[in-house]
Every structure is written in structure tokens, then in C-alpha cells.
Amino acid sequence: MAIETIKKSGWRKVCVLTLVLICTCCIFTACTDEQIDTSLHIILDALFRSDNESEVDPPAYFEDEQDTQQSQESQISVNVEGEMTVHFIDVGQADATLFIQDGHVMLFDAATKNRGDELVEYIKNLGIEYIDVLVLSHPHDDHMGGSSEVLNNIEVGVIYGPDIFDISSLDTLGWYNAMLDAVDKIDEKRNEGIPADKQTSIWHFPRNEKGEFAKFTIGDAVIEFYSPLEDEYSDLNDYSICAKVTFGTIDVFLTGDATDSVERALIAEGYDLDIEIFQASHHGSDTGNCREFLEAMSPECIVISCGMRNRHNHPVKSVMELYKEMGIPVYRTDESGDIVMTTDGTTYSFDKDPGTYTSGAEYKAEGD
Numbered sequence: 001m002a003i004e005t006i007k008k009s010g011w012r013k014v015c016v017l018t019l020v021l022i023c024t025c026c027i028f029t030a031c032t033d034e035q036i037d038t039s040l041h042i043i044l045d046a047l048f049r050s051d052n053e054s055e056v057d058p059p060a061y062f063e064d065e066q067d068t069q070q071s072q073e074s075q076i077s078v079n080v081e082g083e084m085t086v087h088f089i090d091v092g093q094a095d096a097t098l099f100i101q102d103g104h105v106m107l108f109d110a111a112t113k114n115r116g117d118e119l120v121e122y123i124k125n126l127g128i129e130y131i132d133v134l135v136l137s138h139p140h141d142d143h144m145g146g147s148s149e150v151l152n153n154i155e156v157g158v159i160y161g162p163d164i165f166d167i168s169s170l171d172t173l174g175w176y177n178a179m180l181d182a183v184d185k186i187d188e189k190r191n192e193g194i195p196a197d198k199q200t201s202i203w204h205f206p207r208n209e210k211g212e213f214a215k216f217t218i219g220d221a222v223i224e225f226y227s228p229l230e231d232e233y234s235d236l237n238d239y240s241i242c243a244k245v246t247f248g249t250i251d252v253f254l255t256g257d258a259t260d261s262v263e264r265a266l267i268a269e270g271y272d273l274d275i276e277i278f279q280a281s282h283h284g285s286d287t288g289n290c291r292e293f294l295e296a297m298s299p300e301c302i303v304i305s306c307g308m309r310n311r312h313n314h315p316v317k318s319v320m321e322l323y324k325e326m327g328i329p330v331y332r333t334d335e336s337g338d339i340v341m342t343t344d345g346t347t348y349s350f351d352k353d354p355g356t357y358t359s360g361a362e363y364k365a366e367g368d
Contacts, residue, residue, distance in 0.1 A: 080220035080345040084247040087340050088279070089122055090333040091115045093307035093314070094142035097254065097279060098123065099245060101219030106133040107150065108243065108254055109143040113175040116149025122338075123154060130154070132218050136161040137256030138240040141175045148178035151186060159183070159203045160214060162228055162239040206241050220345075221247045226271050227255075227262060237282065238262050244275065248345020251275035253297065257282040263293035273297045276348065277341065280304040280330075284315020284360075294326060301329045301354070303341075308334040309364045317359035329354040334363075 087098040091111035096119050099106040105128055111119045123131075134156045136144045150156065170176045183203055191199040206225045207213055215224040227242040240256030253275045255263070263281070266273065278299040281288030283306040302323060306314045315332075323330055331339050332355035340351045 080248045082220070083342055083344050084219070084221050084250075085340060085342050086245075086252060086277075087122075087126075087338065088303050088305055088331070088333060089119065090337045090339075091119055091146070091305070093283065093310040093312070094145070095137075095256070095279075095283075095305045096146070097305070098126075099218060099221060099252075100126075100128075101221045101247065104218035104221075105131045106135065106218045106221075106223065106245075107131050108135045109137050109256070110134070110150050111146035112141050113145035113148070113178065116146030119146050120149050120153045123150075128154070130157070132157045133216070133223070134159045135241055135243065136179075137254070138162060138238075139164045139167065139170055139176065139236055140257065141173070143256060144179060145175040148175070148182040151179070151182035156186075156202065160206060160225070160241065161203060162241060163205050163231070164239060167236075221245055226266055226269070227258065229262070229265055229269070235259060237287065242266060244272075247343055250277070250343045250345060250348050252277045252279070252341075253299070254279045255281045255288065257285075257288070259287045260290040260293070263288055263290050267292060267296050276300045278302045280315065280319075282314070283310075283312070284319050285312065286316045286318050289319045289322070291322060294322065294328070299328060301331065301350075303331045303333075303339060304355075305333045306360065309367050310334075310360055313360040313364060315360055317361060320357040320359050324357040330357065331355055334360075 082102050084099065084101040087100070089096040089098060089111070092115060094111045094115060095109040096111040097108040099108070107123070110116065131150070131154055134147065134150065136147055136159065138144070139162075144161070147159075164170065183201070186202050187199075190202065204214070206228065213225040215222070217223070223243055223245050225241055225243050228239050230238075233239055237257035237259055238261065240258040240262065242255040242258055242262070243253070245252040245254070251274070253273070258281055273293075273296045275297050276299065278294075278297055278301075280302050284304045304315050320330075331350055331352060333339060335355040336352040342349055342351075
């Protein structure tokens, strides 16, 4: 299974080491066969009981201890095999970013409801029949809208999404109800014959009950969530899950439509924001992409997912001028269509050339 918890892995190692020590002690202290058998049964029973009691497709969280976390992170993120490909899929004025590593797949956002079929076709044309993790950053059609099409046509292991189910303004939206229906259908099937108090959902929140953000792997790629930092926001964009994907020494950072207030909060939290590739916040809007955040990340390049001559005029001129001033190359789905980045964990390359710094409004004026 693609998602592995560090806690579970650590427990198994402790059991194995304990088993070896007990057997060694028994040999040197001349224990009876009955005593050795009893010791073996205790350890093996604990091992298998740990597996059987684990939740189906559990969200993965790393240990609380910072030293353990840093040690395990360095081992996982540096010792990688093969390549990771990232598909910044052209779904118009929306987001859908596909990560593939060693046969494991994560889809970050799922386009709009009316582009969902197109997204499913793109994924299936790659020979993908199973998505390990679907991340739905926040409750807007251009990020979650196509999720019902994905869930109804491709098997998904786990969904990560913010806690949005008490937001009454969503209740009348067609794409939202279609998504809930798809989730309910999956949950009903996965919980057949399971007592009510043991049932689980495919949908997991970014944090566990202790407030720890999920951190998991797809193949050798490590994904860690940095937000949402609050339980409630007045702006739905700020519910966005912000995630860093690390493969070897290459980091890709995604922030959904998070605004500059979230960006500054991420800086204040002291997160490691030094990255290589940034997927522009809010399709290149000036609601995010603030100078302080860009300086904290110091990205080597930026990918913008947006539609040509969209009604929001994304990407906006002030943001494009800032990118240009900072000397950051940009790759744009409105200019280049689908964009694929490939990395071996040390270097990376794009299948398209960098785009222009032309704003959405300037393109619209040219069209008129």
C-alpha cells in the first residue's frame, strides 16, 4: 500500500528487535523449549494484532518527536529510486496536478465539474486505474468540482480534504452534492458488514485528533501538509490544503487558492519553505503570491494553471511583473497546454519551454 505510517513501521521494527533479543537471551540462558515458545507467541501475537487493528487506508502521521521525524524524513526523501513525473494538466481555469512515482499516484485537485470527464480520460490514457491519494484542496468548483467524475470512474484509496461539511453555503451547489454522493457510495461499500462504531470514511482531514498534519508517501515521494491552520475561515480559499511534495532533493509546493494571509501565516509557523517548483497560488491571482512568500520559498520556477482569456484575468499583471522582477521562469497551461515535469530526485526538466509574463488581461485585450 502506498501510504505507510512511520508509527506502524517503527512498531514493527521494535517487535522484530525484541524477538531477536529474546531468542538470543533464551539460547544463552538455557531456557526450556516451552519458555521460548511462550516468548515467541507473545511477540508474534503483538505484531499481528497491530496489523489487524489498523484502520483501513489510514491517514499517515509521523512521530511527534522532532528528531525522529527529521531523521526519517531525510532517509525517505534522499534515498530515492527511479523518477517522479508531475503532470500539470490543462483543465482550463482550474487545477488538476498528477504525481506519479514507481506506480503510485496522487491527484492534487480535480478540475471543474464540466471538465471532470476530460480529466478522467487524461488519467486513464496514462494507463492509470488506481489513484492512491486524492487531495481536494478547498471547496470551489475549479478544484473539487470534477472529483465526482474521478471517484465514479477510477478507484481511489484515500481522499484528503478540509473539514467543510458544516458550511451551509455549499449545500445547494450541484458539484458539491455530486461529490458527496460519490463519497457516500464508496463509504457504503467499504463499510458493508462492519459495525457502526468501526466504520470509516474514505475522506480524511489534513490533521488528526492531536492536531498533527498528515505526512505520507507515494513510492519514494514524501508529501506533507502545512495547512489549513485554522478550523474556520471567512474566505473559502483559505481552507486550502498547502502541501510540499519532496522527491530526493526536489520540492514541489502547492497552495490551492490560499491568500496572502495564509502565506504569511506559513512563514510565521517556521515551515521549511525552501523549494524548487511552486504551483502559483490561485492561478496567478494577486490575492496570493505575495513578495514575502516568494522570497521565503525562493522557487527556481513557477507553474501557473489557468485558462486563456479567463474572466478573472488570471494571471494578473502585478504578479507577473513580480515573477519577472525576481527572475523566476514561468510555465503556463494557458500557453502550453499540459505540462509534464520529470525529476530523478536531483535534477528536473519540463517537456515545454518557459512561457511569457503576459497577464490574462493583456491576452484578453489582444483578443478583443
